[in-house]
Amino acid sequence: MQPFSHDAIAPMTDASGQQRPRAEQYSALERVDLITRIDLVLPQTQCQQCGYPGCKPYAAALADGEASINQCPPGGETGIRTLAKLLDLPYLPLNTAHGITKPKAIAMIDEHRCIGCTLCIKACPVDAILGASRQMHTVISQECTGCELCLAPCPVDCIIMQPLAPSQATSAETPAKAAQTQTAVAVAAADLARRRYQQRQQRQEREKLARLQSVSQKKTGQTAADKDAIAPGTDAIKKAAIAAAMARVQALKTGTSPTKDYE
Numbered sequence: 314m315q316p317f318s319h320d321a322i323a324p325m326t327d328a329s330g331q332q333r334p335r336a337e338q339y340s341a342l343e344r345v346d347l348i349t350r351i352d353l354v355l356p357q358t359q360c361q362q363c364g365y366p367g368c369k370p371y372a373a374a375l376a377d378g379e380a381s382i383n384q385c386p387p388g389g390e391t392g393i394r395t396l397a398k399l400l401d402l403p404y405l406p407l408n409t410a411h412g413i414t415k416p417k418a419i420a421m422i423d424e425h426r427c428i429g430c431t432l433c434i435k436a437c438p439v440d441a442i443l444g445a446s447r448q449m450h451t452v453i454s455q456e457c458t459g460c461e462l463c464l465a466p467c468p469v470d471c472i473i474m475q476p477l478a479p480s481q482a483t484s485a486e487t488p489a490k491a492a493q494t495q496t497a498v499a500v501a502a503a504d505l506a507r508r509r510y511q512q513r514q515q516r517q518e519r520e521k522l523a524r525l526q527s528v529s530q531k532k533t534g535q536t537a538a539d540k541d542a543i544a545p546g547t548d549a550i551k552k553a554a555i556a557a558a559m560a561r562v563q564a565l566k567t568g569t570s571p572t573k574d575y576e
């Protein structure tokens with residue numbers, strides 16, 4: 314994975330250079346702002362190696378002081394230094410329990426071996442895989458973050474990670490210019506991944522809501538049906554009670570005893 318850098322982030326110090334209080338002392342609005350600023354410097358690989366279900370949840374955990382700045386292997390050392398500066402925390406080496414920083418790679422599917430089970434689609438955090446049930450699947454390379462989350466679910470191991478060649482400086486570019494270009498490309502890729510991750514989260518929320526509504530409607534339908542089912546029974550009981558009362562009245566008039574069934 315390529316280290317990610319984002320230099321245009323102000324440190325979390327006030328005008329006098331004093332360290333800001335920890336996240337729990339921020340207002341709700343300040344917390345949201347801090348999470349957004351942290352998320353902006355995360356690589357958006359959405360690989361979950363930090364122990365959180367995406368970059369934004371890790372950003373929230375950092376803002377809340379619940380995670381360390383050294384849990385993101387794709388961000389690498391540059392990422393840790395950027396987070397340390399942003400949060401006014403001391404630098405820590407990468408915690409390799411979360412993985413190691415690797416060169417950037419993207420997933421490729423061997424389409425001849427793919428059985429179209431769709432498991433990789435369900436695992437991809439940025440919807441970078443196209444396909445349908447029992448059809449071959451393919452990765453949209455520009456949208457793949459290299460998170461590797463699609464590898465494990467594939468039952469036939471037909472997905473491989475293809476390392477990307479680091480972008481080379483053209484003869485017209487100085488090394489500084491080439492580094493600038495590389496940073497711009499990384500920022501654009503991170504922005505795209507962030508958008509696609511958010512879109513997927515929103516879609517999943519909508520689907521969840523639709524499922525809940527459907528279940529609720531089914532239950533409401535069942536309740537109405539149950540009432541309908543009970544209603545005839547209730548009517549029958551009422552009719553029987555009326556008949557019994559009339560029989561008793563008739564019996565009193567004629568001087569005969571009503572049958573036991575009507576008692």
Ligand code: SF4
Nearest residue numbers: 358360361363368385
């Ligand atoms: S890139 Fe992976 S490890 Fe880093 S913050 Fe995002 S989800 Fe976590």
Ligand code: SF4
Nearest residue numbers: 437457458460461463
């Ligand atoms: S295609 Fe695979 S490696 Fe690429 S983003 Fe999706 S899950 Fe991650």
Ligand code: SF4
Nearest residue numbers: 427428430431433467
């Ligand atoms: S998980 Fe593997 S076999 Fe299943 S659709 Fe994806 S690539 Fe094909």
